[in-house]
Amino acid sequence: MNLPNGVTGFYSSIDNKPNEIDENHFKSICFDLIRRNQGKILKIDEANLTSNFSKVKVNVFNREIYVLLNAYYPFLALASTVEFQHINFIDDPVLSKGFMPFYKVLSKEELNEPLDIRNSKGKVSLENKNNLNSSELEQIFYWKPNTVGEVMFNFWD
Numbered sequence: 001m002n003l004p005n006g007v008t009g010f011y012s013s014i015d016n017k018p019n020e021i022d023e024n025h026f027k028s029i030c031f032d033l034i035r036r037n038q039g040k041i042l043k044i045d046e047a048n049l050t051s052n053f054s055k056v057k058v059n060v061f062n063r064e065i066y067v068l069l070n071a072y073y074p075f076l077a078l079a080s081t082v083e084f085q086h087i088n089f090i091d092d093p094v095l096s097k098g099f100m101p102f103y104k105v106l107s108k109e110e111l112n113e114p115l116d117i118r119n120s121k122g123k124v125s126l127e128n129k130n131n132l133n134s135s136e137l138e139q140i141f142y143w144k145p146n147t148v149g150e151v152m153f154n155f156w157d
Contacts, residue, residue, distance in 0.1 A: 001110045001148050003130035006072050008154060009052035010135040018072035023047070023054050025102075026069050030056045033098040037061065047071035053153045055082055065092065068153050069103065075152055076103035077111055084155050111149030117141070 005011075006018025023046050034041055039060025047054050056067040066079040068087070076099050081088040089111040096105040116127035117140070124141050126132070128148065132140070145151050 001106070001113055001129070003128060003132050003148065003151055004073060005131045005133050006136075007052075007070060007075070007152055008132070008136045008139055008156065009047075009071060010133070010139050010156070012133050012135045016133060020047075020071055021054075021069060021074060023069075023071075026054055027056070029099070029102055030058070030067055033095065034058045034060050036098075037094065050157045051153075051155050061092075061094070065090070065095070067095070067099075070152055074103045075106055077106050077149065077153060085150075087149060087153055089149050106149075106152070111147060111152070113148040115140070115145060115147060115151065117144075 005016065011017050027044060031041060037060050039058050041056060041058055042064065043057040045055040052071050054069045054071065058065050058067060066082045068077045068079060068082070078090050078092050078095060079087045080090050089108045091108045099105050118125050118127055126137060126140060139156050140151060143156055145154065
């Protein structure tokens with residue numbers, strides 16, 4: 001999975017600030033899809049200073065699921081738990097199919113891809129395919145995430 005420039009929410013200058021995703025459109029899609037599957041919206045948390053994603057907690061198919069949307073790219077993930085610095089990503093074929101016309105639904109496998117951070121002669125580098133800017137790389141080396149999902153859906157401030 002390629003990590004695009006700005007996906008973390010960090011940028012080096014105002015000129016390369018990433019666009020933000022329309023959260024109202026996201027909420028509307030969630031309400032419609034969850035209602036069509038006889039579910040309920042339990043809580044909505046918008047992206048803020050301490051996270052780079054919107055989070056909608058739903059009860060559908062007799063279980064609680066979190067629907068996560070990156071604030072800067074149309075990347076959507078599903079999770080069974082969302083806690084500070086730990087998200088348990090899951091796959092749900094029905095919800096994934098419903099969101100696919102609007103967003104790139106990332107699989108558990110894509111999100112759990114390990115980060116390949118290397119330290120060679122005092123120089124740290126990220127070997128995963130990426131177009132991240134220098135500010136994002138600094139954050140990765142500071143926070144030390146383990147997976148691609150922890151970069152794309154983060155709690156960095």
